[in-house]
Amino acid sequence: xxxxxDDIAAVRRFNRFYTRIIGLLEEGMHRTRFTLSEARMIHExxxxxxxxxxxxxxxxxxxxxxxxxxxxxxxDQDQVYITPGDDDRRRSRVSLTADGDKxxxxxxxxxxxxxxxxxxxxxxxxxxxxxxxxxxxxxxxSGSPEKGPLAFRPHRIGELGWLTYRQALxxxxxxxxxxxxxxxxxxxxxxxxxxxxxxxxxLWLADFxxxxxxxxxxxxxAGEEKTAQLRMLYVEPTFRGKGIGGMLVDHAVKxxxxxxxxxxxxxxxxxxxxxxxxxxxxxxxxARDERHQSFGADLNGQYWVLDLEN
Amino acid sequence: xxxxxDDIAAVRRFNRFYTRIIGLLEEGMHRTRFTLSEARMIHExxxxxxxxxxxxxxxxxxxxxxxxxxxxxxxDQDQVYITPGDDDRRRSRVSLTADGDKxxxxxxxxxxxxxxxxxxxxxxxxxxxxxxxxxxxxxxxSGSPEKGPLAFRPHRIGELGWLTYRQALxxxxxxxxxxxxxxxxxxxxxxxxxxxxxxxxxLWLADFxxxxxxxxxxxxxAGEEKTAQLRMLYVEPTFRGKGIGGMLVDHAVKxxxxxxxxxxxxxxxxxxxxxxxxxxxxxxxxARDERHQSFGADLNGQYWVLDLEN
DNA sequence: CCGAATAGTTGACAACTTCAACTATCTCGT
DNA sequence: ACGAGATAGTTGAAGTTGTCAACTATTCGG
Numbered sequence: 001x002x003x004x005x006d007d008i009a010a011v012r013r014f015n016r017f018y019t020r021i022i023g024l025l026e027e028g029m030h031r032t033r034f035t036l037s038e039a040r041m042i043h044e045x046x047x048x049x050x051x052x053x054x055x056x057x058x059x060x061x062x063x064x065x066x067x068x069x070x071x072x073x074x075x076d077q078d079q080v081y082i083t084p085g086d087d088d089r090r091r092s093r094v095s096l097t098a099d100g101d102k103x104x105x106x107x108x109x110x111x112x113x114x115x116x117x118x119x120x121x122x123x124x125x126x127x128x129x130x131x132x133x134x135x136x137x138x139x140x141x142s143g144s145p146e147k148g149p150l151a152f153r154p155h156r157i158g159e160l161g162w163l164t165y166r167q168a169l170x171x172x173x174x175x176x177x178x179x180x181x182x183x184x185x186x187x188x189x190x191x192x193x194x195x196x197x198x199x200x201x202x203l204w205l206a207d208f209x210x211x212x213x214x215x216x217x218x219x220x221x222a223g224e225e226k227t228a229q230l231r232m233l234y235v236e237p238t239f240r241g242k243g244i245g246g247m248l249v250d251h252a253v254k255x256x257x258x259x260x261x262x263x264x265x266x267x268x269x270x271x272x273x274x275x276x277x278x279x280x281x282x283x284x285x286x287a288r289d290e291r292h293q294s295f296g297a298d299l300n301g302q303y304w305v306l307d308l309e310n
Numbered sequence: 311x312x313x314x315x316d317d318i319a320a321v322r323r324f325n326r327f328y329t330r331i332i333g334l335l336e337e338g339m340h341r342t343r344f345t346l347s348e349a350r351m352i353h354e355x356x357x358x359x360x361x362x363x364x365x366x367x368x369x370x371x372x373x374x375x376x377x378x379x380x381x382x383x384x385x386d387q388d389q390v391y392i393t394p395g396d397d398d399r400r401r402s403r404v405s406l407t408a409d410g411d412k413x414x415x416x417x418x419x420x421x422x423x424x425x426x427x428x429x430x431x432x433x434x435x436x437x438x439x440x441x442x443x444x445x446x447x448x449x450x451x452s453g454s455p456e457k458g459p460l461a462f463r464p465h466r467i468g469e470l471g472w473l474t475y476r477q478a479l480x481x482x483x484x485x486x487x488x489x490x491x492x493x494x495x496x497x498x499x500x501x502x503x504x505x506x507x508x509x510x511x512x513l514w515l516a517d518f519x520x521x522x523x524x525x526x527x528x529x530x531x532a533g534e535e536k537t538a539q540l541r542m543l544y545v546e547p548t549f550r551g552k553g554i555g556g557m558l559v560d561h562a563v564k565x566x567x568x569x570x571x572x573x574x575x576x577x578x579x580x581x582x583x584x585x586x587x588x589x590x591x592x593x594x595x596x597a598r599d600e601r602h603q604s605f606g607a608d609l610n611g612q613y614w615v616l617d618l619e620n
Numbered sequence: 621c622c623g624a625a626t627a628g629t630t631g632a633c634a635a636c637t638t639c640a641a642c643t644a645t646c647t648c649g650t
Numbered sequence: 651a652c653g654a655g656a657t658a659g660t661t662g663a664a665g666t667t668g669t670c671a672a673c674t675a676t677t678c679g680g
């Protein structure tokens with residue numbers, strides 16, 4: 001309950017804060033001979049090449065009447081020209097004149113400078129954290145059913161720690177696992193990294209616009225010839241239900257097959273329901289299971305196998 | 311260079327995005343009989359108890375003239391009363407009437423609801439990440455010379471991974487250390503966590519409004535009776551120069567002394583200049599040093615000692 | 621081919637922004 | 651003690667923005 005109100009207060013504080021930031025940025029526009037609305041309109045027309053008034057109205061959230069008057073004012077200033085639409089003569093085609101193009105470019109530079117002014121006091125690492133945090137805020141607030149470019153890539157420095165952090169936190173929240181699990185996976189990741197390059201191993205992060213959406217890795221199974229082990233499959237809660245887990249497993253299976261492994265195994269817990277479905281879909285079969293007590297919970301461990309030779 | 315332009319583009323995208331969010335939130339205010347400016351003014355007066363017009367003008371970024379007219383409109387609506395200032399009769403005292411208080415409370419509830427609407431689609435973990443990201447954006451953009459409440463607290467689940475992530479990344483950026491360092495510290499943190507409770511050990515995070523500003527821990531030194539070892543002192547770049555490192559070390563030394571240790575040792579590298587100064591200031595003396603090759607760099611390790619018995 | 625929907629224009633009015641002129645009051649240095 | 655200059659607030663004027671409603675021209679569906 002107090003969490004709730006704290007969060008709300010923090011969000012409101014941020015809203016007030018960012019209202020100021022936006023105000024400061026817009027201030028800079030007053031050095032031009034255009035008003036803020038005019039500048040936004042020119043920018044929008046420049047971005048789309050040629051549009052209609054109604055599109056501008058909905059995109060900028062303006063009243064159609066205001067759009068109309070604003071456009072004609074820009075026509076008077078020779079920034080914009082309006083021609084009747086070709087197929088639909090209600091619709092007008094709005095485009096920038098040569099002058100308007102120049103203005104648009106100038107405004108863009110000014111906006112860039114304003115944004116650069118925000119970044120200016122920060123060092124490289126600070127900038128990266130700022131941009132990452134902004135992207136996260138956007139993604140969380142926009143609900144993000146957006147299907148952007150998802151890339152599988154190797155891990156970068158520090159990201160083994162990041163994966164430990166996220167998974168320890170997640171499985172604690174979802175299943176109550178304690179710090180025993182955190183130290184276990186910290187060692188698993190360290191062992192992965194320190195293992196020799198052969199027999200083949202690989203780790204991928206699912207990267208969504210710079211944000212880690214999930215990960216998995218493949219190592220040679222201990223003591224078993226020509227057998228690969230799939231480990232640490234995980235998908236961020238906000239990215240679930242998009243098939244990322246399945247893609248990661250398929251990717252890993254393909255890698256193992258190409259690397260010459262004959263068999264693939266994995267060890268999981270029966271409480272991880274959605275993971276189980278993914279393994280089944282990838283062709284794994286349950287070989288045996290075993291009760292055990294770990295991470296402060298009663299678990300049912302499962303051992304799954306996939307034959308890679310057919 | 312491309313990084314630079316990418317960051318600028320990301321910041322501009324965020325600005326546009328958040329302009330919309332703020333617009334949506336303000337939309338809700340139209341259900342009241344007050345305009346946005348009036349609402350903001352009432353809220354601001356409510357927050358400060360009693361102010362002057364000029365303070366309101368600068369706080370809300372409004373023209374003094376507009377503030378004057380707005381205030382008198384609110385006086386007409388019986389939300390606000392204005393009395394001449396006591397000591398300075400140019401200055402007026404602006405306060406809320408009983409009606410104004412009620413209005414202010416009502417507006418606050420509406421703002422809370424609007425903010426809650428943003429949080430509503432998110433689960434607990436999503437909310438926490440959103441709030442954290444917002445706080446980070448604020449801190450990075452406000453330059454944060456602010457001295458808020460700094461607390462030393464034990465680590466929570468996942469934070470050993472977080473510390474691994476941050477330190478691996480940092481020391482890679484600053485000194486070029488490779489993943490050998492990352493796996494080493496991952497194991498060091500895991501060992502810390504799995505060690506028995508006696509002889510005494512402790513780890514603290516410097517917590518600044520929910521954000522990790524730095525950390526350090528103390529363990530019994532291997533093989534040496536009554537000797538404590540200080541390890542993994544680190545301060546986030548954005549929090550440096552505020553004495554946090556020194557406070558962490560002092561805290562650790564005090565703990566070791568209270569826990570009955572007679573001596574304290576630590577192992578560091580000579581390239582970590584500011585850390586060295588902190589150790590000196592805490593009374594440590596350099597016992598010996600030793601060249602070695604680790605983490606893909608040529609290093610000069612240093613062994614420092616502090617006698618706890620005087 | 622008619623009624624409904626859509627694109628855009630125009631008028632009216634209240635509120636906001638910006639600038640400049642103006643009064644009253646205070647501060648500071650001499 | 652006093653005058654120059656700064657500060658707090660008020661008022662006027664002109665232009666811009668936000669909102670609503672009425673209106674024309676055009677297109678679409680049946």
